[in-house]
Amino acid sequence: MANNSINIAATAVSGPSGPKPRPLLSPRNIMIYSTLFIVCMYYALPLYVMIVTSLKGMPEIRLGNIFAPPVEITFQPWVKAWAEACTGLDCSGLSKGFWNSVKILIPSAALSILIASINGYALANWKFKGSEVFFTILIFGAFVPYQVIIYPIVIILRELGLFGKLPGLVLVHVIFGMPILTLLFRNYFTSLPEELFKAARVDGAGFWGIYFRIMVPMSLPIFVVALILQVTGIWNDFLFGVIYTKPENYPMTVQLNNIVNSVQGVKEYNVNMAATMLTGIVPLIIYFASGKLFVRGIAAGAVKG
Amino acid sequence: MTSVSIQNLDLNFGSVNVLKQLNLSIEEGEFLVLLGASGCGKSTLLNCIAGLLDVSDGQIFINGKNVTWAEPSDRGIGMVFQSYALYPQMTVKGNLSFGLKNARLPKPEIEERVARAAEILQIEPLLDRKPGALSGGQRQRVAIGRALVRDVDVFLFDEPLSNLDAKLRAELRVEIKRLHQKLGNTMIYVTHDQVEAMTLADRIAIMRDGLVQQLAGPDEIYNRPANKYVADFIGSPAMNFFEGQAKKDGTINIGNLDVDLKGYEFADGPVNGPVWFGYRPEHVVLGEAARQLPLCVEAVADIVEPMGSDTLIWTKIEGVDFRIRTDGQAKVAAGDPLLVGMDPRYASIFDQQTEERV
Numbered sequence: 001m002a003n004n005s006i007n008i009a010a011t012a013v014s015g016p017s018g019p020k021p022r023p024l025l026s027p028r029n030i031m032i033y034s035t036l037f038i039v040c041m042y043y044a045l046p047l048y049v050m051i052v053t054s055l056k057g058m059p060e061i062r063l064g065n066i067f068a069p070p071v072e073i074t075f076q077p078w079v080k081a082w083a084e085a086c087t088g089l090d091c092s093g094l095s096k097g098f099w100n101s102v103k104i105l106i107p108s109a110a111l112s113i114l115i116a117s118i119n120g121y122a123l124a125n126w127k128f129k130g131s132e133v134f135f136t137i138l139i140f141g142a143f144v145p146y147q148v149i150i151y152p153i154v155i156i157l158r159e160l161g162l163f164g165k166l167p168g169l170v171l172v173h174v175i176f177g178m179p180i181l182t183l184l185f186r187n188y189f190t191s192l193p194e195e196l197f198k199a200a201r202v203d204g205a206g207f208w209g210i211y212f213r214i215m216v217p218m219s220l221p222i223f224v225v226a227l228i229l230q231v232t233g234i235w236n237d238f239l240f241g242v243i244y245t246k247p248e249n250y251p252m253t254v255q256l257n258n259i260v261n262s263v264q265g266v267k268e269y270n271v272n273m274a275a276t277m278l279t280g281i282v283p284l285i286i287y288f289a290s291g292k293l294f295v296r297g298i299a300a301g302a303v304k305g
Numbered sequence: 306m307t308s309v310s311i312q313n314l315d316l317n318f319g320s321v322n323v324l325k326q327l328n329l330s331i332e333e334g335e336f337l338v339l340l341g342a343s344g345c346g347k348s349t350l351l352n353c354i355a356g357l358l359d360v361s362d363g364q365i366f367i368n369g370k371n372v373t374w375a376e377p378s379d380r381g382i383g384m385v386f387q388s389y390a391l392y393p394q395m396t397v398k399g400n401l402s403f404g405l406k407n408a409r410l411p412k413p414e415i416e417e418r419v420a421r422a423a424e425i426l427q428i429e430p431l432l433d434r435k436p437g438a439l440s441g442g443q444r445q446r447v448a449i450g451r452a453l454v455r456d457v458d459v460f461l462f463d464e465p466l467s468n469l470d471a472k473l474r475a476e477l478r479v480e481i482k483r484l485h486q487k488l489g490n491t492m493i494y495v496t497h498d499q500v501e502a503m504t505l506a507d508r509i510a511i512m513r514d515g516l517v518q519q520l521a522g523p524d525e526i527y528n529r530p531a532n533k534y535v536a537d538f539i540g541s542p543a544m545n546f547f548e549g550q551a552k553k554d555g556t557i558n559i560g561n562l563d564v565d566l567k568g569y570e571f572a573d574g575p576v577n578g579p580v581w582f583g584y585r586p587e588h589v590v591l592g593e594a595a596r597q598l599p600l601c602v603e604a605v606a607d608i609v610e611p612m613g614s615d616t617l618i619w620t621k622i623e624g625v626d627f628r629i630r631t632d633g634q635a636k637v638a639a640g641d642p643l644l645v646g647m648d649p650r651y652a653s654i655f656d657q658q659t660e661e662r663v
Contacts, residue, residue, distance in 0.1 A: 144655045193390060195387070198352075198355075199386060199451070200388040201356075201376075202377045202378060202383065202404075204379075204404055204408055209407060218393060
C-alpha cells in the first residue's frame with residue numbers, strides 16, 4: 001500500500017508539469033518569423049534605398065549601386081530639396097509647399113473633426129425624425145467617386161469666389177471628410193452606455209453640456225483616430241490640391257510631383273528622394289506618436305455598427 | 306396627496322404598443338415596485354415618468370403638475386440606473402455635483418448638499434476617487450447619492466441591484482429601505498426580482514405586456530393573487546396548479562378527488578365550471594396532521610432538494626408535477642411515501658377561461 005502511493009508520487013513528478021515547453025525553432029515559429037521577415041523587407045527595403053540615395057552625391061549615384069551605403073555622406077540634397085529645387089521658374093524648393101500644406105491641413109482637420117463629432121453625437125444620441133435616412137444619405141456620400149463631382153465643385157467654388165484660394169480647398173476637404181468621420185463618431189458614441197446619456201439628461205445637462213462635459217472627455221481614442229485619418233488624408237491629397245488651387249497655393253504633394261517630374265537637365269535622384277522623404281515626414285510622425293491610441297480607437301469604434 | 310399620477314398612458318415603438326392605456330397613481334411617500342418579467346414594459350414606464358421617452362398618448366403628473374412635456378431635469382425626479390451610469394472622467398464629488406452645477410446652484414450650497422449626501426450614504430472617504438477605483442456596491446451608493454443631492458420628491462430606481470452579487474444585493478436592499486424610512490420620499494422601483502419587490506414595497510404593481518395585472522400590497526399579492534399569471538409569478542418555487550371542476554355547492558373535483566372548499570373566500574360566492582386550483586408549496590402540510598385537512602392524498606417523493614433552511618420535495622399528484630416546501634430539518638429521501646395535506650383556506654382558485662380569481 002505504502003509502496004504504491006510512493007510510486008504514484010514519483011510518476012507525478014516525472015510526468016508533464018508546469019508550463020508546456022515551447023521550442024524556439026518549432027515549425028510554427030519558423031512560419032511566423034519568416035513571414036514577418038519577408039513582409040518587413042518588402043516595406044523596409046525601398047525606404048532604405050531612399051534614405052541612402054538621398055545621402056549620396058550625384059557622382060556616387062551614377063555608379064549604380066543603389067543598395068550600397070553612401071561613401072561620403074552629404075546633406076546637400078536635403079537642403080536643395082527644401083530650399084532650392086526648381087519647379088519651372090520658381091526655385092524656392094519644397095518649403096513653400098510645406099507651409100501651404102500646413103495652412104490647408106490645420107483648418108481642414110480641425111473643422112472636419114469638430115463638425116463630424118457633433119454630427120455623430122447628434123445622430124447617436126438625439127435621434128430625430130428622419131435621422132436614420134439622413135445618416136444613410138451621408139454614408140452614401142462616401143461611395144460617390146471623386147471624378148464625378150470635380151467639375152460641379154469647380155463651378156460652386158467659382159460662384160462662391162473661393163476658386164484657387166486656400167479656404168476653397170479647406171471647404172472641399174471638410175466636406176469630403178464628413179461621411180467617414182461622421183460614421184466613425186456615430187459608431188463610437190453609440191457604443192458608449194446609453195444610461196450615461198440618460199443620467200446626464202436627468203442631471204439637467206443640455207445638448208452642448210452633454211457633448212462637452214460627458215462625451216468628449218470619454219472619446220479621446222476616437223478623436224485620435226479621426227485626427228490621424230484626416231492628417232494623413234489631407235496631407236497626402238494630390239487631386240484636390242492640383243485642381244482647386246493655383247501654383248502659388250499648391251500643397252507640398254503637388255510641388256513634389258512638379259520637382260520630381262521636371263524634365264530639364266539631369267535627373268537628381270538624391271534630391272528627389274530627399275524631397276519625397278520630406279513630404280512623407282508629417283504622416284510618419286503622426287503614426288509614430290499615436291500608434292497605440294490609434295489601435296485602441298479603431299478597436300473601440302469598430303465594435304458596434 | 307398623490308405624488309405621481311399616470312393617466313391613460315400609451316407608448317408605441319412603431320407598431321408595437323409597449324404601454325396600453327396605463328393608469329397608476331402613487332401616494333406621497335409611497336414605495337411602489339414595478340415588477341414583471343423582462344419585456345413587460347416596466348422600465349419603459351419608468352423612462353416615461355423620468356421624461357427620457359416621449360409618450361404616444363396620455364398624461365403624467367408629478368406633485369400635481371402636468372409634466373408630460375417637461376424636460377427630465379425639470380420634473381423633480383432623481384434616477385438610479387442598473388449600470389450605475391457614473392461619469393467615468395469625474396471624481397465621485399464631480400459626479401454628485403454635476404446636476405447641481407447645471408442647475409447653477411451657489412457653490413456653498415453645492416458643497417453642503419454633497420457633504421450631506423455623502424454622510425447619509427457613508428461615501429465620504431471616496432469623494433476624491435474616480436468611479437473606476439470603486440467597487441460595485443460603492444458605485445451604486447454614489448449613483449444613489451447623485452439622485453439624493455438633487456433634493457427631489459420622487460426617486461426612480463431602474464433595477465439598481467441587478468449588477469451586484471447576491472450578498473451585496475441583500476445589503477443594499479436593506480439600505481434602500483432604510484433610506485426610504487429616513488427620507489420619506491416617493492420611490493418608484495423597477496425590478497424583476499420578486500424578493501426585492503416583496504421586501505421593499507408598500508405596493509407592488511405586477512406588469513405584463515404593458516398592462517398592470519395587479520396593484521396591491523405585498524401581503525395581498527402573495528395571499529390573494531388577482532389572476533393566474535400573478536399567482537404563478539410570485540413565490541418560489543412557483544404555485545402548484547390542478548385543473549378542476551368547481552360546483553355550486555362549494556366543492557371542487559380534481560381528477561378522482563372531491564374536495565370541500567370550506568374556508569376558501571370566494572370573490573362572489575361558489576362558482577360552477579372549469580377552474581384552476583392553485584396551492585403554494587410552502588402551505589402544504591405533511592405527515593399525520595394532513596389527515597385533518599379536507600384535501601389529503603398519498604404520494605411518493607421523486608426528488609428531494611435539501612437547501613439548509615428548508616427542503617424542496619418534488620412529487621406527482623393526480624398526474625401533475627407537485628412541489629412541496631417544508632422544514633429544512635425534515636428527513637425525507639427520494640422514494641419515501643408522503644401524506645400530503647392541503648387547506649382550501651390557503652388555496653387560490655382561478656377561472657380557466659378568464660384566469661381571474663374566483
